[in-house]
Amino acid sequence: MDIIRTISDLRAWRKTAGRLALVPTMGNLHEGHLALVHEAKKRAERVVVSIFVNRIQFGQGEDFDSYPRTFEADRARLEQAGVDALFLPDERELYPRIRQDYNVEPPHIQNELCGAFRPGHFRGVATVVSKLFNIVQPDVACFGKKDFQQLHVIKSMVEDLNIPVEIVPVDTGRADDGLALSSRNGYLSAAERAEAPRLQRELARIRDSLIDGDNDYAGLEQAARATLEQHGWQVDYVEIRQADTLELAHAGEKRLVVLAAARQGKTRLIDNIEIHR
Amino acid sequence: MDIIRTISDLRAWRKTAGRLALVPTMGNLHEGHLALVHEAKKRAERVVVSIFVNRIQFGQGEDFDSYPRTFEADRARLEQAGVDALFLPDERELYPRIRQDYNVEPPHIQNELCGAFRPGHFRGVATVVSKLFNIVQPDVACFGKKDFQQLHVIKSMVEDLNIPVEIVPVDTGRADDGLALSSRNGYLSAAERAEAPRLQRELARIRDSLIDGDNDYAGLEQAARATLEQHGWQVDYVEIRQADTLELAHAGEKRLVVLAAARQGKTRLIDNIEIHR
Structure with missing residues (x-):
């Protein structure tokens, strides 16, 4: 598995990748993520997983700082799952000016359901997913149904902005007692x-x-x-x-x-x- | 010159186009636009010009309805200039839901200079240019320096959202007495x-x-x-x-x-x- 840390290296790698599926994650991978990888492998010749804990989708007082970073375990799991490349940009790579100036602004749904309790969250999600799509240029991208509103925002954004990526929803992974994996x-x-x-x-x-x-x-x-x-x-x-x-x-x-x-x-x-x- | 009216036809054409330059316009073409085409031809194997009078960048009381539509003259000029394809979507093709739900929101500069007099204008420009880039997937796109703030917004957006398109600024065309062509x-x-x-x-x-x-x-x-x-x-x-x-x-x-x-x-x-x- 190639580990790629810069946008320019990722773009060079992408040119050789053929039909490509992207699985965007924030790391701390569990069986739910591996189900996304499994689906991705069925949909494309190559699979790239990104791990990026995206500051702009966390609100004040949320768990950005304490969000679990488990890189070595994540790498081992992805390698074993047959992932072709792991895209692992640092914050400076995705946000070189610290702040993000141009944002993808979703409509009113961003202020409802989870959005009512996490102001700015879906703007941050839509924006970073746009950036990742522009960087990786995948043919297809897999997202879990556990984050149902996120999946809705991404599907709608792709349609409304004519983004040339097919969005594949994947069923929520669950523990034996029914708890959604998270x-x-x-x-x-x-x-x-x-x-x-x-x-x-x-x-x-x-x-x-x-x-x-x-x-x-x-x-x-x-x-x-x-x-x-x-x-x-x-x-x-x-x-x-x-x-x-x-x-x-x-x-x-x-x-x-x-x-x-x-x-x-x-x-x-x-x-x-x-x-x- | 191919005349292409739908997104799906444009995407099929794009697959065969090799290195591609886009010149986005609102039609009513003059020598300034032809300078953009001329630059585009130097930068790529194929040139596509889009003509789309973009409602969402016009404000209330502006000249959307009266903006000159001169299709036959435009087509003849582009044909003569050696353009490979003319992308001519109607409003329903770019805005099937009438309204645009997901918008690219520029930072405070959108409210300064021309933006102070045209609320929402640069959001509309950024959004439609994003859509055109996602549809056409050009390698390079040419914009005139006459719309200097527009050029700034597009260059900044491309950089900030990691859009894989090279933006080429082209000098303003002028009449003999110095008036900028418009x-x-x-x-x-x-x-x-x-x-x-x-x-x-x-x-x-x-x-x-x-x-x-x-x-x-x-x-x-x-x-x-x-x-x-x-x-x-x-x-x-x-x-x-x-x-x-x-x-x-x-x-x-x-x-x-x-x-x-x-x-x-x-x-x-x-x-x-x-x-x-």
């Missing part, structure tokens, strides 16, 4: 870890009610929130939305997604579940 | 046309003073403004700026640009002059 799971204490799968169970409960024809979205959201709060969660949101647009859903809508973000102690977890009823 | 010159009455070269003459007068070592930027700006107003101009701005950054210039600065925008009747003219002293 780098932030490592922050959980043993007790918090034992409690964490309740988030997914509450979403599944809403799914079952929706499939049974329940259209009282506000009631379902409120019930899940109450259950989580009774079990010590601080709930940012539980929302039922239209699955393709992420807009508010009408009663009777057939394609839905239930999204939630809630905190166990200092750890913020997110999850979602899609419903075609 | 599609909007066609709006001028005979009397206004006779007066129009004064804009360039006032910029040249400032240049001469700067080269003589004058550092009273505000005084020079004010004198030019007063002269233009005495001759019936409505002056938006006359400003001396640092040439590379477009920031305010310090006394003694060696690389300067003087920029102006002023109206003769309903016609807004812009011009600029670079100084290395």
Whole structure:
């Protein structure tokens, strides 16, 4: 596996790569990331994984400084997974002026759901993904459904700005008890870890009610929130939305997604579940 | 010359084009545009010119509706100039949802100089140029220095978002009396046309003073403004700026640009002059 640290080296490598798939990550890789790599390998001749903890998508008081950096373990996993190149730029390489002056500004959805609790997050995501696409020029890029709103923003951005990259969504990896795999799971204490799968169970409960024809979205959201709060969660949101647009859903809508973000102690977890009823 | 109206046809054509130069225009082509084509031909195997009057860079009350559309004359000129392809998308092709949801947002410079008088203009320019670059994927693109602030925004955007396109600035084409060539010159009455070269003459007068070592930027700006107003101009701005950054210039600065925008009747003219002293 080639380890590439500069944009100019990456561009030189890219010229020889043929059909190329990109898996953008922030490192601290788990089985969910390896599922992205696995999908990427099916879609292209070569696979490049990027590891970059992107400061501009973290807000004030968020975990940018403490975000786990586990380079040696990540490298070993990617090598074993058959990745062709690891793109590992430092901050100066992607942000030579420190600040980013030109940003890709998403529409109002950037201020809803997770965006309501993380101002500027989706602008930072859209901007760094644009930069990575411009640098790597992949034919295809794989993103996990665990970050459902992120996936929506990236798919919409690619369409709206005519970016010549195919976006491939990949199903969320889960632990045996249903907890969505996430780098932030490592922050959980043993007790918090034992409690964490309740988030997914509450979403599944809403799914079952929706499939049974329940259209009282506000009631379902409120019930899940109450259950989580009774079990010590601080709930940012539980929302039922239209699955393709992420807009508010009408009663009777057939394609839905239930999204939630809630905190166990200092750890913020997110999850979602899609419903075609 | 191939005439291409859809993104998918353009992308198919691009695959066969080799090293490619793009000249983005809004049509109503004059000798200034042909100078861009001439430069483009030196830089690449193939040249594609786009003609698209981009609604999102026009403000309320600006001349989007009346902007001259002269397709047959434009086609003949481009054919004669040896252009390989003309990209001619309609509005629905570039803005299928009518509105543009994801925009490239430039920094504060978008609200200065011309931006102070045309809110949203440079966002619209940056966004459509990003889209055209993503669609055409040129190796190089040519822009005129007449739109100096536009050129600055595009060069900075390309650098900041790592867009893999080389930007080539091309000198302003001028009439024999010094008036910068512009599609909007066609709006001028005979009397206004006779007066129009004064804009360039006032910029040249400032240049001469700067080269003589004058550092009273505000005084020079004010004198030019007063002269233009005495001759019936409505002056938006006359400003001396640092040439590379477009920031305010310090006394003694060696690389300067003087920029102006002023109206003769309903016609807004812009011009600029670079100084290395």
